[in-house]
Structures are given as structure tokens and as C-alpha cells.
Amino acid sequence: MHVAMTVNGREVSGDVEPRTLLVHFIRENLRLTGTHVGCETSYCGACTIQVDGAAVKSCTMLAVQADGATIRTVEGLADGDQLHAVQEGFWERHGLQCGFCTPGMLMSAASLLEQNASPSEDEIRHAIEGNLCRCTGYHNIVRSIEYAASKLRGEEPAPPDWTMDFEGVS
Amino acid sequence: MYPRSFEYLAATSLDEALAALADNPDAKVMTGGMSLIPLMKLRLFSPSLVVDIGRVPGLDAIDDAGDHLAIGALVRHATTASSEAVQSGAAALAQAAALTGDVQVRNRGTTCGALAHADIAADQTAAALALGATMVARSSSGERTIAADDFFVDTLTSALQPDEILVEVRVPKTGAGSGSAYGKLGRRGGQSDYAVAGAAAVVTMDGGSVAAARVALTGVGTKPSLAAGVAEALVGTDGSEAAVAAAAARATEGVTVLEDLYGSEEYKAHLAQVYAGRAVTAAMAAAS
Ligand SMILES: Cc1cc2nc3c(=O)[nH]c(=O)nc-3n(C[C@H](O)[C@H](O)[C@H](O)COP(=O)(O)OP(=O)(O)OC[C@H]3O[C@@H](n4cnc5c(N)ncnc54)[C@H](O)[C@@H]3O)c2cc1C
Numbered sequence: 062m063h064v065a066m067t068v069n070g071r072e073v074s075g076d077v078e079p080r081t082l083l084v085h086f087i088r089e090n091l092r093l094t095g096t097h098v099g100c101e102t103s104y105c106g107a108c109t110i111q112v113d114g115a116a117v118k119s120c121t122m123l124a125v126q127a128d129g130a131t132i133r134t135v136e137g138l139a140d141g142d143q144l145h146a147v148q149e150g151f152w153e154r155h156g157l158q159c160g161f162c163t164p165g166m167l168m169s170a171a172s173l174l175e176q177n178a179s180p181s182e183d184e185i186r187h188a189i190e191g192n193l194c195r196c197t198g199y200h201n202i203v204r205s206i207e208y209a210a211s212k213l214r215g216e217e218p219a220p221p222d223w224t225m226d227f228e229g230v231s
Numbered sequence: 232m233y234p235r236s237f238e239y240l241a242a243t244s245l246d247e248a249l250a251a252l253a254d255n256p257d258a259k260v261m262t263g264g265m266s267l268i269p270l271m272k273l274r275l276f277s278p279s280l281v282v283d284i285g286r287v288p289g290l291d292a293i294d295d296a297g298d299h300l301a302i303g304a305l306v307r308h309a310t311t312a313s314s315e316a317v318q319s320g321a322a323a324l325a326q327a328a329a330l331t332g333d334v335q336v337r338n339r340g341t342t343c344g345a346l347a348h349a350d351i352a353a354d355q356t357a358a359a360l361a362l363g364a365t366m367v368a369r370s371s372s373g374e375r376t377i378a379a380d381d382f383f384v385d386t387l388t389s390a391l392q393p394d395e396i397l398v399e400v401r402v403p404k405t406g407a408g409s410g411s412a413y414g415k416l417g418r419r420g421g422q423s424d425y426a427v428a429g430a431a432a433v434v435t436m437d438g439g440s441v442a443a444a445r446v447a448l449t450g451v452g453t454k455p456s457l458a459a460g461v462a463e464a465l466v467g468t469d470g471s472e473a474a475v476a477a478a479a480a481r482a483t484e485g486v487t488v489l490e491d492l493y494g495s496e497e498y499k500a501h502l503a504q505v506y507a508g509r510a511v512t513a514a515m516a517a518a519s
């Protein structure tokens with residue numbers, strides 16, 4: 062079947078079998094390999110992208126379902142050499158170790174901050190419930206997203222706090 | 232991980248979708264795909280035709296019809312969860328939708344899809360049952376309504392026929408003096424992921440005593456079930472802590488509790504009591 066969509070502002074199209082998963086279309090047809098495939102069972106969130114503005118797991122969508130959609134992948138976050146605030150946040154606050162979960166984390170984080178400019182730590186943790194990280198323990202990911210939130214609000218991010226205080230986290 | 236090959240129809244109208252289902256007995260309708268695609272990837276489901284109704288116009292609204300809310304087939308979990316109409320008129324359903332899966336799942340999965348799919352550990356099934364919802368099923372030969380009490384049949388089995396589409400769920404609004412609530416223990420602890428066990432309650436208060444109650448459990452057996460014993464014990468009491476505890480103790484009376492990967496029969500029965508009690512308490516608080 063023929064599909065056409067807008068990916069990171071570019072019109073793209075291709076011929077796919079109905080069973081082609083959107084993540085495979087993005088990685089293999091479009092050669093945008095920033096979007097990762099982790100579990101392929103809809104759990105890990107490494108494949109998270111935005112479809113028509115909403116964060117979705119691209120391993121759990123068919124490419125044919127995205128016909129006509131507007132898609133943003135992790136490659137669409139930065140503006141040229143200018144990192145997106147969430148990318149800068151993960152850099153500044155060590156939000157990654159092996160980096161496998163990072164593209165999905167960045168997309169979930171960017172989606173959260175588009176809807177909620179000042180999320181609490183609890184809200185951040187719930188927003189990344191669909192993204193698994195086997196390395197960081199999440200703490201620095203939360204700090205990274207807090208950094209990005211400050212940046213996007215036009216505020217200077219608070220200096221790094223590397224202590225682990227889990228009080229009040231549910 | 233690919234599904235087996237299948238034909239795909241992006242239906243542009245309900246009639247087109249219903250005709251395709253009528254002509255293809257092993258076709259499957261798809262809304263959000265959040266359960267269908269994983270099951271097809273695991274090759275537990277291998278339909279020859281997938282009828283995608285995701286683009287059919289007019290199915291994505293929540294209408295306030297006075298005494299009930301009509302939730303269309305394409306209303307996503309995220310919309311049900313954040314809808315003010317659902318939060319105020321059918322709080323248990325909004326809470327269950329908010330606790331369904333994760334952000335990405337809620338952005339695609341639909342409330343009607345979760346009901347039609349009838350997973351044993353789903354959230355909104357229990358809320359729909361406690362609230363006494365009515366399912367509106369359409370096929371190429373007409374439309375019929377199915378009460379929630381008759382809708383959930385068995386594991387992944389609802390009363391829908393293969394050629395029927397659940398076009399809408401009608402959820403009675405809790406009126407003055409009544410309230411509803413849902414809560415669960417999720418498989419990942421806290422309230423994340425499918426329910427190890429959960430409960431929804433609807434309670435109506437009248438002059439300081441409980442006039443009516445309906446409580447439904449999920450996660451403990453092969454389908455969401457009414458906890459009739461809890462309702463029976465609660466009605467007529469003052470809804471005190473002691474009365475709720477005594478009622479909750481009857482949570483699994485007449486309910487088949489089964490062990491699964493996430494808990495023994497005993498543990499599930501215990502959780503059923505805990506969550507039935509909590510849901511009743513929260514529903515009473517919302518009623519006053
Ligand atoms: C990672 C993950 C976590 C999840 N966690 C939870 C959770 O915590 N709680 C929970 O309850 N669920 C959970 N789910 C399941 C989720 O709620 C699904 O969205 C829902 O079960 C199905 O809705 P859907 O619209 O995606 O349906 P689909 O996947 O499109 O369809 C599912 C089934 O229902 C049928 N169907 C769908 N819509 C209709 C209709 N309108 N009429 C007739 N038949 C229909 C399909 O033919 C198919 O058999 C989770 C799913 C994932 C992937």
C-alpha cells in the first residue's frame with residue numbers, strides 16, 4: 062500500500078505491506094535511525110515519537126495507520142546545531158548512560174513540556190511511565206526534564222543537585 | 232516482530248466497515264490498536280483483514296445526553312480521563328481511564344476498545360460495570376444495546392458478535408447525592424499498568440445513610456464482576472468505617488477468584504477487599 066506523511070517537516074512516501082510497523086518504516090525506509098526498537102512489545106517506549114502532536118509508541122502503530130499524519134521523531138527536536146531544551150537538559154544533567162532509551166525519553170519529555178510547562182517531580186515521573194531505562198535509575202532523567210522545563214520557561218535552571226531525595230515521590 | 236500478513240481497510244464510514252465485517256467472518260475491527268497490534272505481533276490473533284475505523288468521522292465525541300454520557304468508539308483513554316463531563320458525571324470511569332497503561336497508550340487506546348477487548352485486568356471495564364453502562368453495538372443488520380451486566384462474558388470475550396462494532400458506550404451520570412470512584416494495585420506496583428486487582432464503586436447517599444451501591448471488581452477472575460455482597464451489606468448503613476469494612480469483607484462473595492502470574496487466589500481475594508473498601512470510601516466522599 063502507498064503511504065504518505067510529513068516527517069520532521071518533510072513530505073515522505075513509500076510502499077509498504079499493511080503489517081509494516083511505523084517504527085520500521087521510519088528506520089528502514091526513511092533511514093531515520095534515531096528512533097530505537099527495544100522490546101517491540103509496546104512496553105519500553107524506546108520507539109516513542111509524536112504523531113499529530115501526541116506521544117505514541119511507533120512499534121504499536123502500523124505505517125498504514127499513519128498515512129496522512131504529521132510525525133516528529135527525535136531527529137526533529139534540534140533546530141540545526143541548536144539542541145532542543147530537553148536534549149540540552151539530558152546533556153547537562155547526565156540523563157543518559159548507554160543512551161538506548163534516550164530518543165524515546167526525549168520525545169516523552171518534549172511532549173510533557175508542551176502540555177505542562179511546570180510539571181512537578183511526580184508529574185514528570187508519571188509522564189515517563191511508558192519509558193523504561195535500564196541504566197540511570199531515572200533520577201537524572203527527572204533532573205534533566207526539570208532543567209529543560211526551566212529553560213523553556215525562560216528561567217535559569219537551578220544548579221545541579223546530585224543528592225537522591227525520594228521523599229514525597231509516589 | 233511482524234504480524235502475519237493481512238489485508239487492511241481504512242474505512243471511511245461505519246457502513247463501509249460494517250459491510251466488510253459482514254463479508255469477512257475472521258476480520259477484526261481496529262480502533263487504537265493498543266491491544267490488537269501486540270496480539271497480532273505475538274500471532275495470538277491473525278485476522279485475514281483488519282478493518283481500521285480510526286478515520287471514521289463522528290465517533291470521537293463525548294456527548295452529555297442529560298441523564299447519561301455517550302462516549303463514541305474513537306474517544307481515547309486520555310480524552311475520557313481529562314473530560315470534565317466524565318470527571319463529574321462518571322468519576323470512576325475518568326479515574327480508570329487515567330490509570331490505563333501509560334501516556335503513549337492513553338494517547339491511542341480507546342475507552343470502547345478497552346471494553347470490547349474485555350481483558351481480565353482492564354480498568355475501565357470495572358468502572359463501566361459499576362456505573363451500569365449500556366453498550367451500543369451496530370452491525371450491517373441493525374443496532375442493539377447490551378447492558379454492562381451482560382456484556383462481559385469471559386477472558387477477552389464480550390457479548391459482541393464478530394460483525395458488530397461497539398459504536399458508543401452510554402454511561403449513566405451519578406446524580407445529586409451519588410458519587411463514584413476507581414482504584415487498583417497495578418502490576419508494577421503503585422497504580423501503574425494492568426490491575427493485579429482493582430475495584431470501582433458507585434454509592435448513593437440519602438440523609439446520612441447509604442441508599443444504593445454498586446461495586447465491581449477487576450483482575451481477580453476471568454471477567455469484571457459485580458461484588459453483590461458488598462453492595463448488599465452497605466445499603467442501609469451509615470457508611471461508617473466499620474460498616475465499610477464489614478461490607479468490603481464480602482467482596483469476593485459469589486465471585487470466582489483465580490490465581491495468575493501476579494498473585495495467588497488468597498492474595499487476589501485480599502486485594503479485592505482492600506480496593507472495594509477504598510473505592511466505596513472514595514465514592515461516598517464524592518457523594519457528599
Ligand atoms: C503497554 C500497555 C499497557 C497497557 N496497560 C493497560 C492497563 O493498565 N489497563 C488497561 O485496562 N488496559 C491496558 N492496556 C490495554 C489498552 O487499554 C488498550 O488500549 C485497550 O485494551 C484496547 O483499546 P484499543 O482502542 O487500543 O483497541 P484495539 O487494540 O484496536 O482492539 C482491541 C480488541 O477490541 C476490538 N475492538 C476495539 N474497538 C472495538 C469496537 N469499537 N467495537 C468492536 N470491537 C472493538 C478489536 O477487534 C480487538 O479485538 C495496555 C496496553 C499496552 C500496550
Ligand code: FES
Binds near residue numbers: 097099102109
Ligand atoms: S520498542 Fe516500542 S515500546 Fe519497546
Ligand code: FES
Binds near residue numbers: 196
Ligand atoms: S540510558 Fe541505558 S537504558 Fe536508559
